[in-house]
Amino acid sequence: MISDYFFPQPAGGVESHIYQLSTKLIDRGHKVIIITHQYEGRTGVRYLTNGLKVYHVPFFVIYRETTMPTVFSFFPIFRNIVIREQIQIVHGHASLSSFCIEGILHARTMGLRTVFTDHSLFGFADAASILTNKLLKFCLSDVDHVICVSHTCKENTVLRASLDPLMVSVIPNAVVAENFQPLSYTPHSNYRVPGVPPDRRAVPPQIGPDDTITIVVISRLFYNKGTDLLIAAIPRILASHRNVRFVIAGSGPKAIDLEQMLERNVLQDKVEMLGSVRHEEVRDVMVRGQIYLHPSLTEAFGTVIVEAASCGLYVVCTRVGGIPEVLPQHMTTFAKPEEDDIVIATGKAIAALRSNKVRTDRFHDQVKMMYSWTDVAERTERVYKGICGDISQEEFYGRYYGQAWKASEDRVRSFALIDRLKRYYGCGVWAGKLFCLCVVIDYLIYVVLEMWFPRAKIDIARSWPKKLHSSGDKRFSISSRGHDRQNSGSSHH
Structure with a gap:
């Protein structure tokens, strides 16, 4: 999960959504980390409930807890975190989050699947909305799937970013x-009065x-x-x-x-x-x-x-x-x-x-x-399975998808650079060329990072121990380098 908006900022819809969804995905057996910017007195790595790991990256905040957009300078530390934590899917939140937009761009350059959740509505007429919509178009031109929190939000996002509606799912927020x-x-x-029939509540x-x-x-x-x-x-x-x-x-x-x-x-x-x-x-x-x-x-x-x-x-x-x-x-x-x-x-x-x-x-x-966060996590997990190929495209997009498969092959996003450039080039007469230039530079930076800072020199982070209850005994399952190891006894943090 990556976004500028997260705790300890006073909670809004985005912050609570990221936290609750992450904890429920951990309960379902997934490994989840959160990348956000530093807050006063909070820099580096922190652990929250249930082993939820948060990276507070030191970055310059310019307005309403949003970091200054730099496009490329976030890439080295993002790559390091992704390799350390063995990330497979990058899920960005909020269309005004610089970290989210840049993270999705870098993730696609690294060959990772990406998901974007939109939590806001924007217009089409004022200058701020026009620039925001063009930025969103840049972000979503190469994303694997988009999630919106309401049907109105879906209509808004589809129009703003010129998306195929089949690529956008509606999964609402929830409450505990x-x-x-x-x-x-x-x-x-138990809400009954003695002597009153059970069907008549107090x-x-x-x-x-x-x-x-x-x-x-x-x-x-x-x-x-x-x-x-x-x-x-x-x-x-x-x-x-x-x-x-x-x-x-x-x-x-x-x-x-x-x-x-x-x-x-x-x-x-x-x-x-x-x-x-x-x-x-x-x-x-x-x-x-x-x-x-x-x-x-x-x-x-x-x-x-x-x-x-x-x-x-x-x-x-x-x-x-x-x-x-x-x-x-x-x-x-x-x-x-x-x-x-x-x-x-x-x-x-x-x-x-x-x-x-x-x-x-x-x-x-x-x-x-x-409303239930467990239901939200299940539906989000289905999106992850759909973009990773764990379920068929017909099952993910609907029974009519198979008939239109050949005409809509672009829904399965290719990581090839030439295919990515084709998608960005169609974003506008001038914007398309600028977006393509950004993608090429991002790819060159990635090549340089792979040569100068090889993956073999990056330590793999140890996953948070998970408690398993089997035959009355408490055991700990620790996932490391893709292999599960079970150790009896207490855990060492």
Whole structure:
């Protein structure tokens, strides 16, 4: 796994996705390492839960935890890590990650299979989106397969990078539901009252007309997260509903605008700002409220609204991007990304809770059935098998794939330099030639590295010991140089 965005950065959808997917793949018997850039006080190799190994590479960070794109200077250390760890598949995350884009380029030069997961939506008109889309086209011209977190994200990525839709799979994010339980959660199997038939569950506490309703917002305070809409809507919501309070967690450049609005309207006693919170503290913040407000302007999936629903919160969110695909309608009230509509939708949610028409006590068990990281890992593993040839192309792409095989042989990416150059050349009149030049230079650097720093001089890293339970005995299976060795007794780290 390779991306600029990973812990200890405050957790977002990309960071938690990489971590949870990696741990579940390790549970399924795979070896997984993560490559990201250094953070303050964290450089070098670190081990996380379950033997997940993280390389924090010292690189210059320029904006929002993204490293400065250099195209080639990352190659020597990337090659060293890949050879040391005997990597077979490189899986990049996030289209704005320099490490991801450069890692996929280098991996293809080294003859490795590659997968890319897109977590974001981008437009087509503004200068930043045009440049980003051209960069994505460069990255995905030679990738083996692409994963998107929603169907809207897939449509967006296919258009931005001019991809064959068959090369793009949709695998959503998920949540660890056990970590996002409501404050007073009782499993439905035991959620019964003596003397009441089993099919009639206990009624949750009622919300009276004078009870305080707390609205929770947990978000990075950036423009694309709808912070400006939030700033405009809060005074109007509080003016219309006297027994309503806000709890806002998150940090970003828009925090100062939010604080100025509170001072201007004298709302400090009704709005509590917590600043940045760690991911393990998110549940404790969410269970303080009854409504979760998500005014985002663009969102490919929106993991945080799944976490909120799992905590038993009624969700008010904008109808943008992949958000309408995430939760069923009885858990959400949708609004247009406009100030007036957000105020109206929040008012509807408050009225629904006060009338006790919404059974939020059932949300957790429903979310638990809908989203699972184990399922995400299984579907991602199937993608890995498909690009490595462990399953047939007909089975991987569908029963109609065999009929179109001859016309679509390019879906099986060749590592030959001439074939790679053909794919890059079609990226544009000028961009195609520039991309081809980058690929040729990358290949020449690889040849020089193979001559001056031969693979034989690179030590092979020892894999993390895995516990095996057999006949009541605990044994350790250690994979080294492609061979499994089993040693009895304790492990040495």
